[in-house]
Amino acid sequence: MKNKAIFLDRDGVLNHEINDYICRVEDFEVLEYQIQPLKRFYDEGYLLIIITNQGGIALKRYTEEGLAMMHQLLFDAFEQQGAKIIHAYHCPHHPTVSEPCNCRKPLSGMLLEAIATYDIDPALSVMIGDKPRDVEAANGVGVKGILIEPDQQIDYDQVKAVLNS
Numbered sequence: 001m002k003n004k005a006i007f008l009d010r011d012g013v014l015n016h017e018i019n020d021y022i023c024r025v026e027d028f029e030v031l032e033y034q035i036q037p038l039k040r041f042y043d044e045g046y047l048l049i050i051i052t053n054q055g056g057i058a059l060k061r062y063t064e065e066g067l068a069m070m071h072q073l074l075f076d077a078f079e080q081q082g083a084k085i086i087h088a089y090h091c092p093h094h095p096t097v098s099e100p101c102n103c104r105k106p107l108s109g110m111l112l113e114a115i116a117t118y119d120i121d122p123a124l125s126v127m128i129g130d131k132p133r134d135v136e137a138a139n140g141v142g143v144k145g146i147l148i149e150p151d152q153q154i155d156y157d158q159v160k161a162v163l164n165s
Contacts, residue, residue, distance in 0.1 A: 002121035006041050006159070007111060007143060009129035010052035010088070012150035014074055017130070021056035028070045030077045037156040039083040047118055048078070048085045051110045051127065051137070055094030064092070089114055106133035108140035115141060126162055128154060 011017040016029040042048055050071070056062050071088045078085050089110040091103040103109035115122060127138030128146045135145030144162050148154065 002119050002124070003047055004045065004124035005047040005049050005114070005118065005120045006038060007049050007051050007114070007125065007127035007138065008038075008085075009105075009127070009131065009134045010050050010074075012130035013128055013148065013154075014050065015070075017150050021059075021061050022070065023056060023062045023066070025066055025069045025073070028073055030074055031151060032077065033153050035078055035081045035083060037154045037159070038078070039081055040156055041159070042083040046125075047120065048083065049114050049118070050074070050085060050088035050090075051105070051114065051134075052088065052090050053105050053133075054090040054092055055098075055104070057090075057092035058094035058098045059096075086118070087114065105129075105131075106136035106140070108137045111137055111141045111143060124163070126159060128159065 008014055014034055015031055018027055022028050038048055054067055057064060075085050091110060093101045093104050114120060122142035126144045126146055127134055128148060129135060130148055130150045135147050138145035146159060146162055
């Protein structure tokens, strides 16, 4: 049987978004209130996977090492409350300085990689994001997309309704 997943944009969904980029680890603020609704899905067998554009790397605003430290803060916050994010996919490219890639949302490359790696059934999965490009990337691979406002609390019942539709 294939796995099911909750794919999550990062900035504005799992952590507070500041301007265009969070460049310093000390500015990275986990939205703790997102953990409980996502833990419910984790407890129901959903894989929690981050899918995030991180063009600030290509723009030299922060490094892969700094990004890894920010992701570790997220992983730790979830694990402290009994949930686990199994992977954080990121696109380090930026269209102004990088060659075209297939990973930068609204393209679906990161989702395709996660689906293949973790044997995920797109029809049983959703992507939660705060930008139309998140939904577009999800829809590109048959995953239902849910658009929320930046820093809006994830509504478990709303997500469940989309999953069951």
